[in-house]
Amino acid sequence: MKLSLKKGPLYMQVQEILKERIINGVYPKNTLIPSEPELKDEFDVSLITIRKAVEQLSLQGYVEKRSGIGTTVLDNHAVSKLSKGQRFSEYLISEGHDLKKASASLSIVHPEAGTELAKLFGDTCYCIERLYTLDEKPYIHFKHYISQSIKLPNEQEQLLNSLYEILFQQGVKFNRFKDEFGVEVPDERIAKILNVDLKPLLQRTRYSFDINERVVECSVAFYNTEINKYIVNFDV
Structure with missing residues (x-):
């Protein structure tokens, strides 16, 4: 070759x-x-x-x-371990928890001019919304924002598959990820989905970069840490 x-x-x-x-x-x-x-x-x-x-x-x-x-x-996922850190989902499962993707939907959103999403993706982009449950209780609410230049499935069953596997099949090659953590109050709709009062929750924003250093996905996740804390284990 x-x-x-x-x-x-x-x-x-x-x-x-x-x-x-x-x-x-x-x-x-x-x-x-x-x-x-x-x-x-x-x-x-x-x-x-x-x-x-x-x-x-x-x-x-x-x-x-x-x-x-x-x-x-060792691993055959589209996104493998980019460090020695154990994935949070793997940790939860290893601890005997039942972590599931409960629902998923795809829509087109129109970011407001001047916002970060507008700078990343323009006037319109996809939004994949997903809910994870932990031991049958609402635990994580995700919104994945993705450029419309990428073809995405619209069936819930397919959207419940690994998002990174879906993007890989569309030719996206991942280079690195950047996670930002903070504490924010979700909107009323997300609070209702997570079955929590309108109060500050742990928020994680992730930026996924391709091999050309372009952001191909930006996700915003809210965690109901009263059910289980966000834990990261590192091997040495």
Whole structure:
């Protein structure tokens, strides 16, 4: 396979191709990817380039490289662990909680001129609204804002799937995420959905960046932390 420098650094191109193969099951979870010499010959690049690509996949949590064994696929989600931190949802499930996506809907919204959403997405954008329940109680309310240049499904069953998997299938390649936490009072409608009084709640705003450093998704989430606190575990 011949790569071109016109498309960016060679190691990033190799990384994205290998990542796509992992996500699409070409290299199944818990199996070995081809050896570095095999990948070097396939992509017609240096071993240094291959090693850098594999190193990036390892840092993102997709693979694990072991001396004398090879490189094993650990995760096959469109968005893997970008650090050693355990996902909050994984933590809740590991603690025996029942975390579910209870509902999802898609609409088109018109951000007010001059607002951050208008600066990110223009006059109109998609809004995917989702509700998570924890042990059958309303727990997290999400609003995901996404550019209309991306094709999205309109069926609730599909919208309940991983949003990042949906975006990946539309050609979005994620590079990084930025989370901002604060305490805000939700509007009356969201408070009613979460079955809480109109009071300050934990709010998380996430920005998802593609490999060109463009924001492809901005989400605003409110958490009913009276049910369960927001906890992040880090391995050392």
